[in-house]
Amino acid sequence: MLPLRSQSQVGGLQTSLSLVSSDPVLSPDEPRSNSDNLRQSPAESASSQETWPTADAATTKKTENGKAEINCLEQNVIHRFSSADKVTLQDIARESIGTICEKMHRLPEEYLEELKNGLRVILDGGNGSQHREEFFILQKFVQGRTDLTAKTLVRAHRVQLEILVAINTGIQGFLHPSISLSQNSLIEIFGYKRCRNIACQNQLPADDCTCEICNGTTGFCNLCMCVICNKFDFEVNTCRWIGCDLCSHWTHTDCAIRQQLIFMGPSSKSGAGPSEMVFRCQACNRTSELLGWVKDVFQHCAPSWDGEALMRELDYVSRIFHGSKDPRGRKLFWKCDDLKEKLKTKKIDSKAACRAILMFFQGTGNLVFMSFYIKDKELSRFYNFVFFISIEFYVYIFTRLVKK
Structure with missing residues (x-):
């Protein structure tokens, strides 16, 4: 079972991650239940919104005039020194470690901070296509070099190393004044030996995982x-x-839905027939049931959610169980849609909605117990129907009382 984790967060940082996916082909196994313990989603150091593509994908976007590009980059730093003393972002990206390091040691701290601020502005992408062009040029220079190794980077100036790591990863957090990683950590991150997530920083491959994804995807961290x-x-x-109980790898729910990794599959209890919604992990190619996992998340976390968070989580569950054909999954889908509508129209508040969904999950647990011990199928269906009607009745009465 995936253990409960509590990880620190580093807020206010933006990232741009562009890694190559690989599709492992492993032997499928029987689905496993993941409802016995809560799995806390991984803590991250940055946004996972769509980011800029890699430098290779940007070669078609380069402008025809190289000098104009260089001028755009140099405008990010105030020119207060002679041409012999100045160091630009492009100089750092393409010139040797020793040459730039020697120059940077002669420059004042204010100038070095301006260099970092200039790169932060570019990574922030506020100027749209121009900043993307500038970033692509810098990253192409850095990633095309063969001299940037652990042996050479150890001789780099501290700011020089931070800028190289930020350009290589596209993560401006490495330039943040409140973030101070050791020189060795920065070198390992640059060489994809350590996780680039500032809140994680585990050695790669994490947990010495030998799966195809951890070993075949540059810089990937399964934690x-x-x-x-x-x-x-x-x-x-x-x-x-969604976390996998068997291999402890994580997947965004949206990504799993988009890749059709959530579907009707054999029950984790009976092992026969497509009777419930399951998730297939792309790392190990095995399945886990989803109802118990959703129930655990809500029971442990829902009381601390505000109205906006509860609405968002109900929406995730609705999308997960949208294609469910088993009675419990369909009932959960309907319940989430009903609560979302009532929250939108302010017929109930978030606390009442939270109590209602927790009562529903408590009911599904009892229903599973009843279905397991009642041998006669027709009698089991009858009791299931009666039980669902009873739950709906109690939820209705409870909601009416709360409104009064």
Whole structure:
């Protein structure tokens, strides 16, 4: 079972991650239940929103005039020194470690901070296509060099190393004044030996994993990154992430839905017939049931959610169970849609909605117990129907009382 985790967060940082996905082909196994323990989503150091493509994908976007590009880059730093003393971002990206290091040791701290601020502005992408062009040029220079090794980077100036790592990863957090990683950590991150997630920083491959994804995807960390998109974010205690009980790899719910990794499959209890919604992990190619996992997340985390968070989580669950054909999954889908509508129209508040969904999950647990011990199928269906009607009645009465 995937253990409960609590990870620190580094807020306010933006990232741009562009990694290559790989599709492992492993032997499928029987689905496993993941409802016995809560799995907290990985803590991240940055946003996982869509980011700029890699430098290779940007070669078609280069302008025809190289001098104009250089001038655009140099405008990010105030020119207060002679041409012999100045160091630009492009100089750092393409010139030797020793040459730039020697120059940077002669420059004042204010000038070095301006260099970092200039790169932060570019990575922030506020100027749209121009900043993307500038970033692509810098990253292409850095990633095309063969002299940037652990032996040479150890001789780099501290600011020089931070800028090289930020350009290589596209993560401006390495330039943040409140973030101070050791020189060795920065070198390992640059060489994809350590996780680039500042809140994670585990050695790679994490947990010495030997799967195809961990060994075949450059810079991938199975403790905090999505197996599909290879990105990480700040979300914790949420249905936004699905964790695999067998291999402990994580997947964004949206990515799993998009790749059709959530579907009707054999029950984790009976092992026969497509009777419930399951998730297939792309890392190990095995399945886990989803109802118990969603129930655990809500029971442990829902009381601490505000109205906006509860609405978002109900929406995740609705999308997960949208294609469900088993009675419990369909009932959960309907319940989430009903609560979302009532929250939107303010017929109930978030606390009442939270209590209602928790009562529903308590009911499904009892229903599973009843179905397991009642041998006669027709009698079991009858009791299931009566039980669902009773739950709906109690929820209705409870909602009416709360409104009064």
